[in-house]
Amino acid sequence: MNGIEIGVNPMIGHFGPFMPTWYGLLVALAVAAGWWLGVREARRRGLDTEKMRSMILWGLLGGVIGARLFHVVDRWDLYAGEPARALYVWEGGLAVYGGLIGGVLAGLVYARLAGLPFWKTADAAAPGLILGQGLGRLACIPNGDATGAPADVPWAFVYTNPASMVPPELLGEPLHPYPVYELLFDLALLGLLWSLRGVYKTDGLLFVTYAGVYAAGRFLLTFFRTEQVWFFGLQEAQAVSLAVLVILVPLLAWRLRARGTAASGRGGGRDLKNAAPKGGSAG
Template sequence: MLIDISTLLDQVGNTWGPLAFEFTSPGPIVFQVGSWTVRWYGLLIASAVMLGVLLSQLLAKLRGINPDLVGDAAIWLVVGAIPLARLYYVLFEWQAYASHPQDIIAIWKGGIAIHGAILGGMLAALIFCRLQKLSFWQLADVVAPSLILGQAIGRWGNFFNSEAFGSPTDLPWKLFIPEAQRPRGYQEIAYYHPTFLYESLWNLMVFGLLLALFFRGLKGKPQLQPGTLFLVYMVTYSAGRVWIEGLRTDSLMLGPLRIAQVVSLTAILIGIAGLAWLYVWRRRLPDVVATQAE
């Protein structure tokens, strides 16, 4: 474990006793008709994708990019993101899936990794941009706000599945976890940090920041270089993920290290280096095609 702030949060929460509010999941299923089941996890992901496509197309139009191209790119992004998000998760949880291989494709039960999704989406976007002769960084900038908004929505799927929660706590905003979903050794403990809520709120703040930068950039205050919004997304989302991951009991691990923290710290360094490249050294980021400004 790199970072653990649960003790600090508990100390803060002790002063908020009168504001106590318990989160309790109603379960993963929205409704069921015969053998047809609609689950919150899938419904939230589908809603996030649809809303993200509409928002990205609007932002693309404002940036002078063909919104139809962004709609086409969305298909590529989903096709690239979801399989790799699942593969990423399964590989780091292989011990659990090795004895139940039929669950590997059961994505509706939860278990996807956002870092895998981002990697898969980036690879798909690079191929798409190369084929369409579109700047990767310009596309990334109009997709970044939609991506973080989708993450804010998608985190609530963890709430309905009673997964991806934090360590035990008595905070006023504690999350009740059914006994069957509790980690090994924690069967007698009912309440945990609602890390899904922490990350969802953090992501909404990042979303607000990206939109503010986007619309100020349209006015040239400041003059944003291609790739800026995506790099800011990398730094700000990852900064939140580092400390939130330190609260979780079910992190994907590589030896003693939490994979998400390692990847997030790496993303922060890359993002800061990229922003310095743009605004300190005043150079453009390598791209698959020349940007319009060039």
């Protein structure tokens, strides 16, 4: 067999009425790691950590709804015959982009209601978001719900368990280990954000950097996936990536203009101060 066999059952086992899955366990660990880092960054930035925890809860709820909705739309072939299965989140199948969009919108609503400074809060959340995304990709490995494109490489994944979410026609076929690719990319992006979090002085720039770099990377990485094509040969994630990049251009210009305005204001204040004679008032 050319590649690494993935034959694990996505379900851990039966424990009375409970049927835990590897996907649920690993996603929970990823959420916990992202939560911890987000609260840690909020504390470092002087934000109300209790409000930050509440915002994360809102974001999680909105994220799960958005992630499931995007996944169901993208893989409607799996749910057309049994629409009720779209509600079975525990089976796996959460689209990262849907989770990000739903989570950010829910977080924005809470930030407005709670009086949190949105851009400062978004910057605090960015490292935790990408950490959670990266670790969350580990959950996709036993579940098979981020199916890579056919590949002829020695590190290919070969799924053999029919209980996985890999399309039946791709069982036993060597596939790109897409979850590993994105995990490595996400960790590299986390390193970038970590190095910039003390450099940027304008609120919002770190979050915009996170969203922009992730969108560009996701657009390229998706060439190694096998999902539904939306239009012009682009898969769902690629179409959303392009839309995100288009939206981020004016956002970046806005935050850079805010930085320039703040810098000129500080500079102007110094000039006026220095222009006053040392002996008394100029009048």
